[in-house]
Amino acid sequence: MASAIHPGTAVDAAALNARAARRRAWQRNITGYLFVAPNLIGFLLFTLAPVLFSLVVAFSDWNLFKGIGGMEFVGWRNFTALFHDVWFIDSLKNNLFYTMATIPALMILSLVVAVILNDRVYGRVIIRAMFFIPYIANIVAICAVWLLLYNPAHGVINQFLTGLGIASPPQWLASTQWALPAIMIMTIWGGIGYNSVLYMAGLQSIPRSLYESAEIDGASAFGKLWHITIPMLSPTIFFLLITNIIYSFQVFGPINILTQGGPGRATTVIAYYIYLSGFRYFKMGPASAMAWFLMIVIFGVTLVQWRGQKKWVNY
Amino acid sequence: MKLLRNFSARLPFGSNAGRKVAFKSLGTVIMAVLGLAMLVPFFWMISTSLKIQGDVYKFPVEWFPKLPQFGNYKTVWLDQDPPFFIYYWNSIKIAVICVIGDLITSSLAAYAFARLQFKGRDQLFLLYLVTMMIPFQVLMVPQFMLFRWMGIYNTHWALILPRLFTPLGTFLLRQYFLTVPFELSEAARVDGASEFRTFWQIVLPLAKPALASLAILSFVWRWNDYEGPLIFLTNRQLYTVPLGLTNFIDEAGNQQDTLIMAASVSAFLPILIVFLLGQKYFIEGITAGSVKG
Numbered sequence: 268m269a270s271a272i273h274p275g276t277a278v279d280a281a282a283l284n285a286r287a288a289r290r291r292a293w294q295r296n297i298t299g300y301l302f303v304a305p306n307l308i309g310f311l312l313f314t315l316a317p318v319l320f321s322l323v324v325a326f327s328d329w330n331l332f333k334g335i336g337g338m339e340f341v342g343w344r345n346f347t348a349l350f351h352d353v354w355f356i357d358s359l360k361n362n363l364f365y366t367m368a369t370i371p372a373l374m375i376l377s378l379v380v381a382v383i384l385n386d387r388v389y390g391r392v393i394i395r396a397m398f399f400i401p402y403i404a405n406i407v408a409i410c411a412v413w414l415l416l417y418n419p420a421h422g423v424i425n426q427f428l429t430g431l432g433i434a435s436p437p438q439w440l441a442s443t444q445w446a447l448p449a450i451m452i453m454t455i456w457g458g459i460g461y462n463s464v465l466y467m468a469g470l471q472s473i474p475r476s477l478y479e480s481a482e483i484d485g486a487s488a489f490g491k492l493w494h495i496t497i498p499m500l501s502p503t504i505f506f507l508l509i510t511n512i513i514y515s516f517q518v519f520g521p522i523n524i525l526t527q528g529g530p531g532r533a534t535t536v537i538a539y540y541i542y543l544s545g546f547r548y549f550k551m552g553p554a555s556a557m558a559w560f561l562m563i564v565i566f567g568v569t570l571v572q573w574r575g576q577k578k579w580v581n582y
Numbered sequence: 583m584k585l586l587r588n589f590s591a592r593l594p595f596g597s598n599a600g601r602k603v604a605f606k607s608l609g610t611v612i613m614a615v616l617g618l619a620m621l622v623p624f625f626w627m628i629s630t631s632l633k634i635q636g637d638v639y640k641f642p643v644e645w646f647p648k649l650p651q652f653g654n655y656k657t658v659w660l661d662q663d664p665p666f667f668i669y670y671w672n673s674i675k676i677a678v679i680c681v682i683g684d685l686i687t688s689s690l691a692a693y694a695f696a697r698l699q700f701k702g703r704d705q706l707f708l709l710y711l712v713t714m715m716i717p718f719q720v721l722m723v724p725q726f727m728l729f730r731w732m733g734i735y736n737t738h739w740a741l742i743l744p745r746l747f748t749p750l751g752t753f754l755l756r757q758y759f760l761t762v763p764f765e766l767s768e769a770a771r772v773d774g775a776s777e778f779r780t781f782w783q784i785v786l787p788l789a790k791p792a793l794a795s796l797a798i799l800s801f802v803w804r805w806n807d808y809e810g811p812l813i814f815l816t817n818r819q820l821y822t823v824p825l826g827l828t829n830f831i832d833e834a835g836n837q838q839d840t841l842i843m844a845a846s847v848s849a850f851l852p853i854l855i856v857f858l859l860g861q862k863y864f865i866e867g868i869t870a871g872s873v874k875g
Contacts, residue, residue, distance in 0.1 A: 270724070290768050295698070295699055295700055296700040296701050298694075298698060298700070298777050299694045299698040299699070299700025299701075299703060300694075301699060302690045302691060302693055302694035302698060302777075302781075303690070303691045303694045303695070303706070305686070305687040305690055305691070305747070306688060306690065306691035306747045307691065307706075307747075308747075309687065309743070309744070309746055309747030310710070310713070310749065313712070313721075313725065313728075313743060313744035314716065314721065314744070314747075314749075315709075315720050315749065316715055316724075316728075317720075317724035317725050317728060318713075318716060318720055318721065318724070320724040320727070320728075321720050321723060321724045324723060324724065332871075341717075361614045380613075380616075383609055383612075383613055384613060385607055387605065387608045387609035388606065388610040388613050388614075389606060389607070389610045390614075391611065392861070394610070394613050394614055394617045395865075396857075396858070396861060397614075397617030397618065397620055397621055398616075398617055398620055399865075400620070400621060400854065400857070401620060401623075403802055403806075403853055403854070404624070404853065404854070404858045405805070405806045405808075405824050405827070405846075405853065406806060406808055406824070406848045406851065407808060407824040407825075407827045407828050407831075407846075408627070408824075408827060408846035408847075408849045408850045409623070409731055410844050411627075411827065411831055411843070411845075411846045412623045412627045412843070413623065414831075415630070415638070415839055415843075416623060416626065417844075418639070421641070422639070423626065423639075423641065423643060424680065426639075426641040427641075430641075452825075456620065456623075459620070460620075460663065461868065464865055464868065464869065465868070465869055467867075468869035484866035496726060502869075508668040511719075513715065516717070517717050517718070517719065519809055520808045520809065524828060524831070525811075537719075538719050540719075541719045541722075542719075542722075542809075545722065545723050545726075546722075546726075546813055546843075550725075551723050554723055555720075555723050556724065557719075558717070558719040558720040558722075559720065561719055561720070562684060562715075562716060562717055562719075563715055564718050565715055565717060566715060569715060573782070580639075
């Protein structure tokens with residue numbers, strides 16, 4: 268300020284101001300980095316570095332017990348070998364079947380539940396909690412129960428089916444044909460709560476006036492659902508579709524607890540086969556190659572949907 | 583449908599409002615029955631945990647055992663090796679440390695991403711968003727090797743350390759911090775408060791609902807975590823509740839279903855209580871991520 272009184276020092280003042288501005292910017296940056304640092308350091312060490320290292324392992328032949336020195340670069344071999352591995356191919360097929368059958372059922376059932384719960388019941392919060400509880404329960408506890416319910420000889424489900432007059436009900440987890448569907452039924456049961464809670468949040472944001480004007484025009488209940496609810500819910504539908512696909516490609520707990528991928532290979536899915544290769548057979552190279560394959564699929568699906576959403580999502 | 587309409591038309595209170603009430607009551611009954619049906623596996627779990635083994639597969643199901651066997655719980659909690667309360671202690675310890683640590687690091691980072699200007703901020707945040715999609719399957723092999731190298735494989739640190747810094751926590755809190763009026767921080771700055779004081783005394787207290795959401799979500803996830811402990815722990819004394827339960831299932835075979843169910847109820851009950859107490863925050867937490875995509 269004082270320098271402005273003497274015209275000769277105007278240049279110095281400008282330089283001084285510039286320096287002050289740089290100092291402020293520097294301080295701002297430092298403050299920002301200090302705030303981020305605790306999280307960022309952990310993130311770099313436990314997430315980013317491992318991801319990059321995993322890529323190195325994916326291109327190597329390496330047995331856990333040889334130490335880092337025993338690592339050998341093998342190029343694309345781990346990846347090409349995957350497609351000659353019947354276990355991998357079957358786990359891919361099983362996973363696709365699981366994904367494509369589970370998600371539509373899950374998303375449609377949940378939408379119905381959400382629409383009814385949203386403004387067609389009393390005591391919404393209590394009923395919503397009933398549907399939601401399977402989602403928060405421990406997966407091991409859930410599997411323990413379903414394991415008994417699915418018991419082919421004297422489980423509740425088959426005793427009930429026999430009671431209905433079905434002479435030879437499915438052998439469920441013991442049958443190559445029914446093991447995966449059994450797990451899918453359990454998954455759908457467990458996921459309805461989560462999906463419908465998200466739908467309900469989306470439904471809350473649809474303006475009532477849209478329905479009122481549609482009613483004046485004499486729209487039917489189905490017409491309102493099809494022309495108002497579903498288009499207005501499209502961001503939620505889109506979000507659920509992505510997250511459901513991502514989760515379904517990572518299904519592991521139920522498989523490991525209920526069937527260990529069996530009978531035969533009937534319920535071997537990708538996440539389970541990665542675990543098997545890495546931590547049962549200690550083949551870290553192929554396990555990492557598969558994990559990267561899985562990650563690329565997940566990123567690919569997300570990317571395709573992000574592009575596709577422009578066509579059908581109304582924000 | 584038609585039957586219902588005829589019925590409601592005959593009700594004393596005017597036709598339109600009456601029909602609405604009738605429909606809503608019908609909806610309530612149907613959904614309550616379906617909701618209870620969703621819970622049947624849990625009812626079965628509880629009732630089986632109180633039976634003797636011989637009655638487990640009786641059909642029709644005996645929902646209320648004549649002589650409830652509360653001793654099953656005692657057997658599970660105290661007479662096993664290791665007893666169930668060890669698993670409880672391990673799970674509680676890990677979950678609580680993870681929740682507190684995650685709240686600290688995530689709220690600091692989220693504050694920077696939401697309310698501070700610094701070079702590379704948006705690129706860094708984008709990196710955080712992308713990594714939220716990385717599946718655990720990619721991380722488990724390198725983390726396993728990292729933990730062995732650090733000497734923390736087969737210790738609780740292997741479960742705690744990576745969970746103290748979650749991109750998801752950062753993301754959730756950032757979304758909330760953006761909604762706190764910026765004029766408040768501006769006023770604090772004019773008064774000469776440091777950035778940390780603004781964060782600690784002004785923004786953080788206003789973000790209590792978001793912190794509660796993250797705390798409860800993160801507690802439930804840590805408590806239920808299955809794959810992490812499965813890979814990083816081998817010492818049974820260190821097992822968490824889900825892993826202890828799996829171990830129990832494997833060992834008990836199908837001769838001790840009642841005990842397995844008692845153990846399952848024990849694993850499920852704490853999380854049910856946490857959820858029922860904090861239902862509002864839990865639901866807000868899982869919906870917060872989706873509303874803005």
